[in-house]
Amino acid sequence: MTGKVKWFDNKKGYGFIISEEGKEVFVHFTGIVKEGFKALNEGQNVEFELSDGDKGVQAVNVVVVAKSEE
Numbered sequence: 001m002t003g004k005v006k007w008f009d010n011k012k013g014y015g016f017i018i019s020e021e022g023k024e025v026f027v028h029f030t031g032i033v034k035e036g037f038k039a040l041n042e043g044q045n046v047e048f049e050l051s052d053g054d055k056g057v058q059a060v061n062v063v064v065v066a067k068s069e070e
Contacts, residue, residue, distance in 0.1 A: 001020065004018050027048070031048070032062045033063050
């Protein structure tokens with residue numbers, strides 16, 4: 001599934017993604033696939049999967065993707 005980062009707090013390690021369907025999805029830094037410091041920036045395009053956690057649905061296997069030129 002794809003979406004765009006709505007916001008991400010680097011200090012707290014979490015934020016939200018807006019899915020292509022327009023739904024807000026929680027994302028924790030542990031769900032980001034990246035070496036080193038795991039963070040996202042507002043407006044980044046991402047691909048992710050959904051997982052049912054203890055506190056509801058959240059994004060996992062989050063990967064930043066470059067926006068294609070059209």
